[in-house]
Amino acid sequence: MSVEDTAERIQSMEVRGALRIAVTAAEAMLSEIMGGADIPSLERSAGVLKAARPSAVSLPNAVDYVLYLSRKHEDENTRIKRVEGFIESQRKARQKIAEIGSHLIEEGDVLLTHCNSTAATSVIKAAHSLGRKIRVFATESRPRYQGHLTYKDLSKAGVDVTLIVDSAVNFTLHEKNIDKVIVGADTVYVNGDVINKIGTSQVALAAHVNDVDFMVATESIKFSPQSLLGIQTQIEERDPREVADFAEQVFNPAFDVTPKEHIHQIITEYGVIPPEAAYHILKEHYSWRLEDG
Incomplete structure (x- = not known):
């Protein structure tokens, strides 16, 4: 599939989820490399891909890392091998998160989740596969x-799951004695703040008020190296017709920012960290990004 077709699939949300976006974009770049593309051509392809979803930090992280590897290794076979290794490591990251996160879910826990995060649902399903009796409430989002999609995925896996309307979150946290909230992330800033599906910050605030642990499950590919330099991610505003086709004015942001003060833990493939430790993930695993400019 061409870079242009891949960008269109990302733009239209046919390809969803920050990790899937990253892997799909890296695979498109890999195809270009295997086709003999030179660095200027790869740079142009990277620009096309990154423009498809400006708010998904995993996309530039993946594409720029492929560019970094391509500049570093002149031999085409070495480039291909390194990029293939990167893609495989991203696929394995989610399994590691599921294994690590499942140990945070206890027997009898009642959970709440928002949107459709494969990382978050992987943790839930892993805990369920360990034989833990849990119950999940999923917002319609x-x-x-x-x-x-979250409801169908968890239900198919045999998890006891109930769908709720978004506006019932605060009531559900109190009425259903929620023990933990677990969500995914699109972007993690260096200070530990998290960008995710619109409404996440309200869920986190409600959890904070109700003294419920709020956990984020996310791969490190979603940590923002740009935030080390004070650069913030652009919040995407989507088509107003997604909300209503009769209203003359609609504000439809796709994401919001959850402050670190409302986050208890971030579950990554490298382990469980407090939000304040996001800096250490970036310093250890994204030094290449700063070196490459």
């Missing part, structure tokens, strides 16, 4: 109803 308007306006695109990604929570319906």
Whole structure:
């Protein structure tokens, strides 16, 4: 598939989820490398891909790392091998998160999740596979109803899951005695703040008020090296018709920012960290990004 077609699939949200976006983009770049593309051509392809979803930090992280590897290794076979290794490491990251995160879910826990995070649902399903009796409440996640996918995924896995409307979160936390909230992330800033599906910050605030642990499950590919330099991610505003086709004015942001003060733990493939430790992940695993400019 061409870079342009891949960008279109990302833009239209046919390809969803920050990790899947990253892997799909890296695979498109790999195809270019295997086709003999030179560095200027790869740079142009990277620009096309990154423009498809400006708010998904995993996309530039993946594409720029492929560019970094391509500049570092002149031999085509070495380039291909390194990029293939990177893609495989990203696929394995989610399994590691599931294994690590499952140990944070206890027997009898009642959980709440928002949107459709494969990292978050992988943790839930891993805990379920260990034989732990748990119950999950999943928000519908308007306006695109990604929570319906979460419900279907968890239900198919045999998890006891209940779908709720977004506006019922605070009531559900109190009425259903929620023990923990677990969500995914699109971007993690150096200070530990998290960008995720619109409504996440409200869920986190409600959890904070109700004294419920709020956990984020995310791969390190979603940590923002740019935030080390004070650069913030652009919040994407989507088509107003997703909300209503009759309203003359609609504000439809796709994401919001959850402050670190409302986050208890971040589950990564490298382990469980407090949000304040995001800096150490970036310093250890993204030094290449700063070196490469």
